[in-house]
Amino acid sequence: MFQFFSDALLRAADLALIAVALSAVYSLIRFPNVALVQYAVVGAFLAISLQSAGLGLVAAAALSTLAVGALAVLFNLAIFERLLKVESSIALIGSLALSMILSAVFLLVYGPTAYRLQLPVLAPIRLMGVRLTTWQLWTLGLSVVVLALFALLLLRTRLGAEMRAVATNAPLAAATGIETRRVTNIVVFLSGMMAAIGGITLALRGSVSIDMGTNLLLPVFAAAILGGLGNALSAIVGAIVIALAETVITNTNLGPLMGEAVWFLPASYAPVASFAILVLFLLFRPRGLFVSEVTRV
């Protein structure tokens, strides 16, 4: 049982960082940036490359995180600001196109093989009957700390207040002297950093290959939409729900239902859980879990 929860928790932490980043950016510029999941892959690959170039683990991770933040701002200035002037759905298509180009770059630079960070081997820990590697604990801790810092930033700082003001009513915020473009780009920078950290935590626990971003796309979106896109912190709850659903669907013995003693759904069905929840939610509560909707005819 505890194994089940630890699996779900680790998965939730992976999804939450990127989902929160996605949701935070959406709150400001009203389009879901698909390329964020690829920023996570850039973060992971860059950290691996920097490490093999001779940097220490911490330095490589930090440098990669900053670089991805800068890259996110660069793409925002060069592509998304311009596409958003047309329409938000055009910006969404543009972000899909950017994702494809990034995939191509990964393929050309890294090829289809999987890569790993060079990590010192640490003894696994036994906790309530579950084997956890030290790196799993580290990544979980790191995710929690980053999410907590982001929450503090959002709720306790001037930047956070400005960000919420822009999210609620951008023209009004601009009229009161908030530089909406600066606030937006700072948040884009932070979102790139969070995505990169998300990618690096995945690299700390296993291998990274070029399809990581594509595989993350729909679960991350499901988590963000479940929380209510634009409602950054509730994306964490969304991530937990999705992670639980994925873990339940692949770890439950469906034998009795199928008339057999033991029958598990193939692991490839795990993503179906998140998509199914996503579609059901979009059907019945399109604004997410926490928004009480104004009835419209």
Added chain:
Amino acid sequence: MSGTAETLLEVRNLSRHFGAHQVLGDVSFDLRRGEILGLLGPNGSGKSTVLNIVSGFLAANGGSIGLNGRPIVNAGPENVTAAGLVRTFQLPSMPRRMTVREVVQAGDATTATLASATRPLRFDNEVDELIAAFNLGPVAGLPASSLSGGQKKLLSVAVALRCRPRILCLDEPTAGVHPNLRAEMVRILRRYNAEGVAMLVVEHDMLFIRDLCHRCVVLDRGEIIADCAPASLEDNPRVVEAYLGKAVEKGKLAS
């Protein structure tokens, strides 16, 4: 205030709240055949909410609306329009990739069926008549979004009339419109009113109201506080108070 044969639109006990905030208390009024009724009130008094509910864009929490005896409350905008009531918007937004003429043609939803694809597209005579009546001839072939704010308002009224409504609901038809166009608007609206179109007009401009409306209903904080002729508005102390607070000299309201 009970509905008679003269009553075209019968609004009874309309209420609406957003969360804990009561926007409309208990609003009742009638629109008679051939009448132009002004709906007035300070900002936040609930005028737009009334218009949104009447036109089917917003659900009411309580109350009823009858159009010619037919209930239309919470029927959805397309059904309200089909029943004969059509609205315009305060800030009409017009398509970038359709011409003025196409937009006016598209105002007729009844013939826009799949079966229409079996025939080549022809514009109805009525389209050209409306375009001429609203002086939109010179811009008829331009993208609708390229018009000025005032022209867009004219266009939105022309498109609404294309639905051949019994009741036309206008949301601030002169706000932001050049004075020359405003006189134009009054002239055109009078003409269609003479042809039998009743109107419900949300407006701030007192000159426009006095020029056009036969009667006024004044809303304040979601309640009706007056129902009178436009000329007697400024004699009504509750109206003056609602607009300007107490201790206001008579005659200031019109300015």
Added chain:
Amino acid sequence: MSDFLIHVASIACIYGMLALSLNLQMGFTGLVNFGLIALFGCGIYGAALAHVMGWPLIAGLAAALVMAGLLGLFFARLGRRLSSDYWGIATLSIAEVIRITVMNESWTGGAQGISGLTLLFGDLRPWDGLARLGLFALALFATYLLCEKLVRSRFGLAMKLMREEPQLARALGHDINGIRARVMLISAAIAAVAGVLYAHYLTFVGPDQLVSADTFLIWSMVIVGGIANNRGVVVGAVLMQFAMAFVPFAKDLLGLPTDFVAAARLILVGGGILLFLLLKPQGLLPERVGAGK
């Protein structure tokens, strides 16, 4: 070489139909469908189902149309309450669910797919390739005429009004849920027919034909060719299809590694979309505003 050209032209015709289908949805009605490949999938698996059951081709076509119609209506139903970005993600998810399900179930042939479908005009050898190309070109042309009729009608005006000003369309009495459902049904039917033709051309059906990357390929055809221009999207389909087909030659010519093919195709699609959106958003043949007289 000429066989190869006929092959690429045949596939271009099929993709031209898909581009026209997407153009009806996205170009003229503003429906951002990222799950188009699933509607196409209903077509190819409808044909495969008929093959497995031993039905004639026409029954496969009927099955394909029914499945695609139901899926199209489901997409339309979802669109009632969702803004375009949410709807795009929802349709993408549904297409992925369908692909994963098809890949893991045995009745669909699983990952191996279903092979041995009858080849269209197979007994006309050696002229079968040309005969197929003729049929596909005819189907493309018929689809083009259908789409042109549709967008140059009063219904077409309603589609365009809904695309840009859905609120105004509703205020004027247009039933936008009805318009959405009709457009989805028509474009689903086009995609299903394209799928049936495709299945009886490749004679093989598998989950690899359902990947979302192909949806984005169709998107690139529409964006490069010209959003809301039916001729433009056909031009886009031919251009993109030929460009994709010649990537392997470029690889051999330049002696590049195999990964180059996949990467170059991603760059063609992604780069094509992005460059056109940024530099020439109206595409090669822009929409003709007010052309309907």
